[in-house]
Amino acid sequence: MSRIIRTDANPVMSKAVEYHGFVFTQGMVASDLDADFETQTRQVFAQLDALLEQHGTDMTQVLQAQIWLRDIADREAFNKLWTAWLPAGAAPARACVQAVLADPRMLVEVMLITTK
Template sequence: MSKILRTNPNPILSAAVEYHGFIFTQGVVARNLDADAEGQTRDILEQLDTLLEQHGTDNTRLLQAQIWLKDIKDRDALNKIWSAWLPENAAPARACVQAVMADPRILVEIMVVTTK
């Protein structure tokens, strides 16, 4: 049976789950919810960098991203930071939608799937 590695599990989720060299992250939100969409996106991407590094990978190995925005009008602000973070010609398959967030201060939430 293949091993499943769960990072920082709690009763409702794990920060990441690794299985057969694939890493699935939780939906990551900013630590500072007073920041604007650009600031929240920067913080989320920093957290993703750390989480992926813990699993021996990085943003050059992204396969898929799911992004939720409180207001789709923040898509340009998100894309500015997102595009600068992505390695050249290494964009994952991606969805980006407007959603009702769990906390009204959350402007951006990002979840990724990557491989080693």
């Protein structure tokens, strides 16, 4: 039987859940919600990098990404940052949609599923 590893769990959610060699992240948002779109996006990527490293994986192993943008007009700017961050040849299955996020200062949220 495989063990389920929950990282930084609280009563509502875990930052990540690892099971059977897969890592499922929470929806990650920027630490500085007063920052501009590019800064928030870079903060999200840095947090995801750190979380994946904690679980012994990285962006070369990403299988799926779910992306929520406060304003879909930011999609082109996001894609520019995304393609610079994503390792060559490692593009995952992906959805990118406009959404009303939990805090109006949140401009971007990203959730990943990776393997180890």
